[in-house]
Amino acid sequence: MAGIHITDIEAAINWWRHRQPSPDGVTLSAPLRALAQVYALLVYYHETLCDEHGMPAAARQAWLDWYASTPDAPCIAICSTTQGDAVCKGCGRTFDEVQHWPSMTPADKRQTWHRITREGTAWRFNRYADRVRPDAPPPPLGAR
Template identity: 60%
Template sequence: LAPEIEALAEVYGRMVFARAEDVALQQMPAAALAAWLAWYETTPDTPCIAICSTSQGDEWCKGCGRSFAEVQHWLAMSPMDKRAVWRRITREGVALRFTRYAERAAERPADCAGGAPGAG
């Protein structure tokens, strides 16, 4: 196996054995964390599809499914925290990103900031 895959395989193997859905950042070996971060850099940064209802006063964005706080603090969030939000909104699958505008979301550029100024 490639070193990156081997490092992640050990972590994922332990997760499967423990039936864990995630692993604490402190528990990830350096090689596995580096491999995960390299993969993470290839994913879209933000779930925004430029239909931000939090800018209109909603507590939860109808476009992407994030909370007002998640939209406002997105740029300051760690990759692990962002990934947790992505997992939650994907699992819920109720935002427009996953329903009526799924095609639009797939075409959005990865650098979309979305919503109000300062939103991420």
């Protein structure tokens, strides 16, 4: 089952709270209400994954809007799967994940992101972490 992790629902809620803050501290925007309902059910049933295709349409659209604001691929342009590695040293994805990334669903992509982040062994998390920081200055001309 392609599932959306509860932490992604939380991230989407926080993204929408920043985009459409409550005018009175109580009232929620429609996307927030939709996501809050899904989040509450996950908590109530002690679940960590929500079925991507079973979400109410408004919640799924709110989540997809947040998802569109996130980086798509974990690639840092150092791909060792092209050299025969089963798992890329640069991004941490498996050969199959790299090959099928364009056809994967958003939930499948997020599951991959969660796994490689949890493992934290790819170069994107240590050796070349500065490549993925949005505020990182460009490298000096001699370093390119």
